[in-house]
Amino acid sequence: MTIFKNSLITLGLAVLGFSAVFVISVLVFMNSLYYEINITSLRDTARALMTAIGNDRVKELFLAHDDNNPAEIIFPLNITDAYRLTLIAPSGFVLWDSYVTERLVNHIDREEVAAALEGREGSSRRDSITTGMRRIYYAIPVFGNNGNVTGVFRLSFSIPEFVRRVSSIIIPFIIFICLFIAAAFWAIVMYSRSLSSSLGRLVSIAQASANVVSDPEAIDHVAPEFRSLERALRAMTVELNLRFEQAKAEGSRFAAILDGMSDAVFAMDNALRLHLVNPKARALFNLEDSDINSMTLLEATHSTELVETARKAITASSPLETELVFYSGPGGSKHEQQFQVYASTLENGGVILVLKEVTQLVRLERIRKDFVSNVSHELRTPIQLIKGFSETLHDTVYSDRENTAQIIHFIEIIRKNAGNMENLVSDLLNLANLENAGLGSYDMKEQNVSFIIEEAVSSMELQAKVKQIEIVAEYPEGLTAVLYSPFIVQGLINLIDNSIKYSPPNSKIWVSAAKSDEDIVFQVRDTGIGIPPEHLERIFERFYRVDRARSREAGGTGLGLSIVRHIALLHKGTTEVESRAGEGSVFRIRIPQSAVSQPAANQS
Numbered sequence: 001m002t003i004f005k006n007s008l009i010t011l012g013l014a015v016l017g018f019s020a021v022f023v024i025s026v027l028v029f030m031n032s033l034y035y036e037i038n039i040t041s042l043r044d045t046a047r048a049l050m051t052a053i054g055n056d057r058v059k060e061l062f063l064a065h066d067d068n069n070p071a072e073i074i075f076p077l078n079i080t081d082a083y084r085l086t087l088i089a090p091s092g093f094v095l096w097d098s099y100v101t102e103r104l105v106n107h108i109d110r111e112e113v114a115a116a117l118e119g120r121e122g123s124s125r126r127d128s129i130t131t132g133m134r135r136i137y138y139a140i141p142v143f144g145n146n147g148n149v150t151g152v153f154r155l156s157f158s159i160p161e162f163v164r165r166v167s168s169i170i171i172p173f174i175i176f177i178c179l180f181i182a183a184a185f186w187a188i189v190m191y192s193r194s195l196s197s198s199l200g201r202l203v204s205i206a207q208a209s210a211n212v213v214s215d216p217e218a219i220d221h222v223a224p225e226f227r228s229l230e231r232a233l234r235a236m237t238v239e240l241n242l243r244f245e246q247a248k249a250e251g252s253r254f255a256a257i258l259d260g261m262s263d264a265v266f267a268m269d270n271a272l273r274l275h276l277v278n279p280k281a282r283a284l285f286n287l288e289d290s291d292i293n294s295m296t297l298l299e300a301t302h303s304t305e306l307v308e309t310a311r312k313a314i315t316a317s318s319p320l321e322t323e324l325v326f327y328s329g330p331g332g333s334k335h336e337q338q339f340q341v342y343a344s345t346l347e348n349g350g351v352i353l354v355l356k357e358v359t360q361l362v363r364l365e366r367i368r369k370d371f372v373s374n375v376s377h378e379l380r381t382p383i384q385l386i387k388g389f390s391e392t393l394h395d396t397v398y399s400d401r402e403n404t405a406q407i408i409h410f411i412e413i414i415r416k417n418a419g420n421m422e423n424l425v426s427d428l429l430n431l432a433n434l435e436n437a438g439l440g441s442y443d444m445k446e447q448n449v450s451f452i453i454e455e456a457v458s459s460m461e462l463q464a465k466v467k468q469i470e471i472v473a474e475y476p477e478g479l480t481a482v483l484y485s486p487f488i489v490q491g492l493i494n495l496i497d498n499s500i501k502y503s504p505p506n507s508k509i510w511v512s513a514a515k516s517d518e519d520i521v522f523q524v525r526d527t528g529i530g531i532p533p534e535h536l537e538r539i540f541e542r543f544y545r546v547d548r549a550r551s552r553e554a555g556g557t558g559l560g561l562s563i564v565r566h567i568a569l570l571h572k573g574t575t576e577v578e579s580r581a582g583e584g585s586v587f588r589i590r591i592p593q594s595a596v597s598q599p600a601a602n603q604s
Contacts, residue, residue: 019177035136038159039123042138045083046155050140058142061087062095062151084135088113088152095151112139116152119143125159134159264339264355267346270314272297272307281355297353306341310351313343320344323358338362386414449479449513449520456492457511460500467505471496474512481520481593483571488522488589491567494560495524495587503528503584515593519573522589531579540565540575564589 050058084099092108107113115122116139125136137156144150258265264281268274274292277300282288285301292300298307305324313320320343327336342354453473464471492511499509503526510525531539540561561575564587568575571591579585 016181019181023173023177035125035159038136039125039138042136042155042157043121043123046138046140046153049085049155050153055142058087058153059144059150062089062142063144083155083157086152086154086156088139088154090117090149090151110137110139112137112154113152115139116141116154117149119149263357264353266297266300266306266353266355267350268297268310268352269350272310272351274300275350284355306353309341309343310353313345313351317345324355444482444484446480446482447485449481450475450477452485452488453492453511453513453522455485456489456496459489459493460496463497464500464509467500467503469500469503469505470508472508472510474510476514479513479515479520481591483520483591487567487570488591491564491589492522492524494564495589498560498587499524499526499528499585502526516590518593520591520593522591523586525584525586527584530581530583530585531577532581536577536579539577561587 084097086097086107087095088107089095092106092113094104094107097104108117111124112122119141121138121140123136123138125134127134135156135158137154139152139154141149142151142153258276258278261278261280264284265276265278266274266281267276274295274297277287277292282290282292287300290300297310298304301307303324303326309320309322309324322341322343323338324341325336325338336359337357338359340356340358342356343351345351453475457471457473461471496509496511503509507527510523512523512525514521514523565575568589568591573589573591576588576590577585
């Protein structure tokens with residue numbers, strides 16, 4: 001196999017290179033060690049020789065000389081021919097040399113001499129100019145009585161080059177290295193043949209897939225590890241074939257689901273290049289014959305809003321939901337389509353957009369709101385007329401003494417039901433106004449909370465006095481909140497009205513406001529009949545009544561708490577309720593605030 005041929009060449013070159021580096025490294029190390037050992041031996045000899053002569057005697061030899069007219073030095077010991085002893089003055093002048101008798105050049109520039117003149121021992125190796133031979137030198141400084149260097153005691157001897165010393169073993173060493181490389185190559189070739197045979201079968205299984213899976217397993221000349229690997233590869237091939245069929249079936253099901261979806265689906269990478277578009281999306285943006293793989297989202301939809309939504313989802317790395325409007329037809333205004341757009345990032349990168357058309361739902365919701373508004377306006381006039389005439393009849397009926405009690409009873413029924421219908425129409429109109437307009441349509445101002453509570457309480461005081469109920473207002477002095485006060489007043493009035501209707505006579509109702517973290521919390525608490533726990537989750541639904549008969553008797557419309565909830569939602573707030581049957585109820589409106597002040601509390 002080609003891979004093993006290449007590996008063989010690479011491995012052979014690696015072995016050759018390693019061998020060369022190894023041989024060179026060994027030779028360099030041995031050369032360094034060779035000179036180091038000789039210098040150490042020369043150092044020990046020089047020190048021993050100087051000790052044998054005597055430090056005082058050597059010092060006298062240097063003190064008795066004169067550079068211009070040197071005295072004859074009689075050395076006390078005989079120096080063998082192997083060593084050369086040289087006495088050098090501080091000026092570099094050679095006083096005496098055991099090898100040369102004539103005058104020598106100044107030695108002050110010699111490496112070992114310069115070191116000795118600085119007061120430390122020094123060594124070097126070089127070819128001697130005087131003798132013409134490779135020598136190693138070792139110099140020892142000689143100190144006078146005052147501690148200054150009075151001369152240099154230098155010993156040297158000739159040594160053969162390292163190459164000459166090892167020349168006798170170089171050829172056998174090279175032969176050994178060549179034999180080693182040849183043996184390594186032979187081992188590599190044998191191993192690569194065995195490896196190629198085993199792996200070749202595995203490659204065949206991988207290439208032929210299921211056709212070879214049914215073949216008998218290899219028995220001879222195959223290592224146990226490769227036999228185990230072959231079994232694992234066969235099992236893996238069977239598993240991959242099974243998974244491939246499953247993935248193919250899943251892909252078919254996924255494609256069928258996408259094709260049958262009524263929602264438009266776009267899938268793209270982080271650069272917003274499309275790689276999946278379902279038929280609904282193709283039909284929506286006229287992409288039936290287009291190659292979407294070469295298009296971006298902007299090129300396919302021509303919608304900067306969709307592009308911005310996809311980019312926000314990628315930046316936030318979390319699902320995003322919004323509503324968009326598209327126009328189709330000549331001039332871009334013939335047909336309006338509204339969509340709920342859901343954007344979500346993919347695990348492996350990218351984003352998916354799902355467009356659900358809600359044009360019909362929006363139209364029906366608009367019709368519903370218009371119906372409520374129109375019906376409320378249409379009912380208001382006849383209801384007011386019925387109520388007005390019933391009150392007129394009530395005031396004039398006393399002139400006819402016959403059947404007066406029965407007529408008064410009928411008139412009271414008419415007036416009561418007309419009042420209930422008027423309240424229902426009023427609540428329907430309030431609810432329609434809250435649903436049709438967002439909070440941005442109103443002037444949000446920073447209001448003093450005390451004025452809001454006092455206005456709501458004063459509006460309900462007359463109704464509370466009829467049942468002899470006391471309303472207690474509690475709030476911090478100077479507490480302010482950014483809100484639309486008419487809505488909050490209306491919400492508090494609805495809650496107080498509810499408490500009055502379902503509280504016993506001679507009881508109390510507490511209306512309060514306080515700051516909680518970054519929220520303003522308005523609260524109405526009573527000691528009335530309370531609400532059973534199974535009704536608490538649905539209490540803010542429109543037309544939901546805990547006790548329908550009692551609610552109608554009390555004149556309730558079933559819309560008061562729903563209006564309170566819409567007021568809270570318009571302020572991006574929430575409504576809360578706590579209640580137990582027979583123990584009273586606590587209703588709260590929680591309004592988020594960015595900054596409010598809260599001095600000490602006051603009660604009025």
